[in-house]
Amino acid sequence: MEAVTMAKAINLSLRDALTHDENVLIFGEDVGALGGVFRITDGLQKAFGEERVFDTPLAESSIIGIAVGLALRGFKPVPEIQFDGFIYPAFEQIVSHVAKYRNRSGVPLPITIRVPFGGHIGAVEHHSESPEAYFAHTAGLKVVTPSTPADAYALLQxxxxxxxxxxxxEPKARYYLKEEIDTAARVAIGKARVAHEGSGVTVIAYGPTVSIALQAAKTAAAEQISLEVIDLRSL
Structure with missing residues (x-):
């Protein structure tokens, strides 16, 4: 396939999920007609209709609460939290309900919460946060982040x-990185990858920091230091 940006890879992954499973629903602030502030959901409402791709009020707690209800009714909700710094109003819903329902009831809860995160885009502080540690340390949640367009497509699937x-x-700073992707490839949640082979030092990174680690590997090589870079993918 031709090279696409990470933003486009996520859009394609969402489009394919909507195509192959009628229970997939996408919703959040401005994800419908606008296509999201980063245009990640661009064209999806037009293609699949307002019942499957729809806008919500600016109420993150309600967005996640709706997702819980839909998942319990057999749907596969994919809510978007518009910016990382907006996730805190939904914290109680995520930690007290989303994370606990599966173990408490034994009922599957197939919710995928999309969150653009991280800095390096010249935005204000509540658009440039990294709240992933809160959720990676919460039992009952799986937390993933891609560093490449290919992983973005496959991890979202x-x-x-x-x-x-x-x-x-979703690392905002990597949205416009381009590479070829294979839509048939799959990535298992919980499986890391070796982004750069080396034997002297191992650097473990994830999301937007992988590119920094890869640059460090090049710098180290000039000093005759062999640096391995591991991309966690899952936190």
Whole structure:
């Protein structure tokens, strides 16, 4: 396939999920007619209709509460939290309900919460946060973040197919990185990858920090230091 940006890879992954499973629903602030502030959901409402791709009020707690109800009714909701710094009003819903329903009831809760995160885009503080640690340390949640367009496509497919709740953190600084992707490839949640082979030092990174680690590997090589870079993918 031709090279696409990470933003486009996520859009394609969402489009394919909507196409292949009628229970997939996408909703959040401005995800419908506008296509999201980063245009990640661009064209999806037009293609699949307002019942499957729809806008919500500016109320993050309600967005996640709606997702819980839909998941319990057999749907596969994919809510978007518009910015990382907006996730805190939904914290109680995510930690007290989304994370606990699966173990409390034994009922699958296939929710994929999409969250653009991180800095390096010149935005204000509540558009440039990294709240992933809160959720990675919460039992009952799976937390993933891609560093490449290929992983963005495949990890999102894995998240939507997973019977457990997954928070999918999207590194905003990497949205416009381009590479070829294979839409048939799959990535298992919980499986890291070796982004750069080396034997002297191992650097473990994830999301937007992988590119920094890869640059460090090049710098180290000039000093005759062999640096391995591991991309966690799952936190």
């Amino acid at each position: 894995a998240a939507i197919d997973d019977p457990d709740p997954v928070i999918f953190f």
